[in-house]
Amino acid sequence: MDQISLFEREMPQPLAARLRPQNLEDYVGQTHLLGKGKVLRRLIEGDQISSMIFWGPPGVGKTTLARIIANQTKSSFIDFSAVTSGIKEIRTVMEQAEKNRQYGIRTILFVDEIHRFNKAQQDAFLPFVEKGSIVLIGATTENPSFEINSALLSRCKVFVLQALTTEDLQGLLARALKDSRGFGNQKIVIPEQMLQMIAEFANGDARNALSTLEMVVLNGELNEEGVITVTQETLEQCTSRKSLLYDKKGEEHYNLISALHKSMRNSDPDAAVYWLARMLEAGEDPLYVARRVVRFASEDVGLADPQALQIAVAAYQACHFLGMPECNVHLSQAVIYVALAPKSNAMEVAYNEAKADAIEHLAEPVPLVIRNGVTSLMRDLEYGKGYQYAHDTEEKVTNMQCLPDALLDREYYRPAGMGREAQLKERLQEIKAWKKSHSAK
Numbered sequence: 012m013d014q015i016s017l018f019e020r021e022m023p024q025p026l027a028a029r030l031r032p033q034n035l036e037d038y039v040g041q042t043h044l045l046g047k048g049k050v051l052r053r054l055i056e057g058d059q060i061s062s063m064i065f066w067g068p069p070g071v072g073k074t075t076l077a078r079i080i081a082n083q084t085k086s087s088f089i090d091f092s093a094v095t096s097g098i099k100e101i102r103t104v105m106e107q108a109e110k111n112r113q114y115g116i117r118t119i120l121f122v123d124e125i126h127r128f129n130k131a132q133q134d135a136f137l138p139f140v141e142k143g144s145i146v147l148i149g150a151t152t153e154n155p156s157f158e159i160n161s162a163l164l165s166r167c168k169v170f171v172l173q174a175l176t177t178e179d180l181q182g183l184l185a186r187a188l189k190d191s192r193g194f195g196n197q198k199i200v201i202p203e204q205m206l207q208m209i210a211e212f213a214n215g216d217a218r219n220a221l222s223t224l225e226m227v228v229l230n231g232e233l234n235e236e237g238v239i240t241v242t243q244e245t246l247e248q249c250t251s252r253k254s255l256l257y258d259k260k261g262e263e264h265y266n267l268i269s270a271l272h273k274s275m276r277n278s279d280p281d282a283a284v285y286w287l288a289r290m291l292e293a294g295e296d297p298l299y300v301a302r303r304v305v306r307f308a309s310e311d312v313g314l315a316d317p318q319a320l321q322i323a324v325a326a327y328q329a330c331h332f333l334g335m336p337e338c339n340v341h342l343s344q345a346v347i348y349v350a351l352a353p354k355s356n357a358m359e360v361a362y363n364e365a366k367a368d369a370i371e372h373l374a375e376p377v378p379l380v381i382r383n384g385v386t387s388l389m390r391d392l393e394y395g396k397g398y399q400y401a402h403d404t405e406e407k408v409t410n411m412q413c414l415p416d417a418l419l420d421r422e423y424y425r426p427a428g429m430g431r432e433a434q435l436k437e438r439l440q441e442i443k444a445w446k447k448s449h450s451a452k
Contacts, residue, residue, distance in 0.1 A: 174215025
């Protein structure tokens with residue numbers, strides 16, 4: 012008698028795989044591409060698809076959408092991974108696609124993480140894309156402009172897929188609890204607020220959301236009637252989050268970002284990095300925090316330390332490249348740096364005052380002297396007449412009027428005198444003194 016080994020038994024599929032949508036009606040998100048009348052939906056429904064690149068974050072449905080396209084257009088579907096495949100595997104797949112073409116069968120070749128292929132590997136697709144042996148659908152989390160060969164990219168239409176909203180993910184989780192492919196045949200008790208927490212925690216990633224739901228249900232409390240109850244404690248254990256989970260659109264979200272901002276402004280690096288950790292460990296989007304730090308670098312530090320902006324922007328890029336949890340140290344570096352940097356709000360004050368004048372004096376004409384006289388008519392009208400080229404002077408400055416007459420002698424930028432701005436303040440005073448001494452009598 013033959014025995015069935017452990018490895019021969021059919022293993023249950025993960026929840027995300029069981030609930031994978033089979034058609035556009037069940038597909039969640041990307042309404043900007045797949046809503047009624049939108050371009051990609053029209054191409055799919057009209058069976059007019061061509062090679063394309065799906066660019067977007069993980070878990071937004073790139074693979075699923077490719078499979079739906081294959082099903083709806085009655086094409087052969089080949090799933091190909093750039094991580095585990097090379098030139099040899101590409102040739103094998105292309106041979107199969109060529110045979111399909113001879114039998115009148117279209118082949119959709121889906122290449123996950125196509126950015127991982129090198130130039131030679133990407134070039135191997137070109138002849139088959141050009142003669143129509145395959146419809147190439149590549150998926151990437153990286154900017155195709157930098158990661159895909161220009162020759163291949165020029166033959167593909169790029170579609171940008173967006174992270175799913177919290178509402179999208181909540182709907183997906185609710186469906187998983189009712190669908191027979193999910194937990195529809197079981198009695199699950201889980202508060203709506205916890206579904207929202209899971210959706211927030213997933214941060215736009217459907218696969219992450221469904222995996223988290225599956226984990227909390229499997230670890231829920233089972234009673235004698237077969238009812239599974241998911242508690243707050245279970246959720247916290249499965250997500251490695253305490254009651255730090257919070258609504259990113261609610262009051263606590265704004266309280267924490269306010270605490271971070273004001274701690275940095277008050278030059279308190281310990282408090283700043285604490286509030287940063289509170290937000291990140293609660294599942295906050297690191298890019299949201301990074302954007303706020305970039306703003307702070309000019310709003311509260313400015314020219315008192317110009318390097319603050321460079322560090323903040325670099326931290327944002329690091330968050331984009333790496334994501335959590337790796338980017339927490341980059342955000343810590345930026346937050347601590349701007350907290351310790353000398354402070355100046357001169358940038359914000361200057362712009363707000365200039366903005367008020369700009370709105371009030373919308374019709375003020377540009378002084379003729381700094382207009383660009385590019386045609387003979389403009390020159391006849393004295394555009395640019397009397398313009399003084401600062402580089403032709405020894406001081407590299409002139410007494411030429413650049414503000415409209417109604418705003419003459421307005422001062423918007425007033426250096427605070429902290430850090431690097433102390434030097435800028437001295438320089439500005441020298442410039443103003445020189446202009447005053449050389450003003451027209």
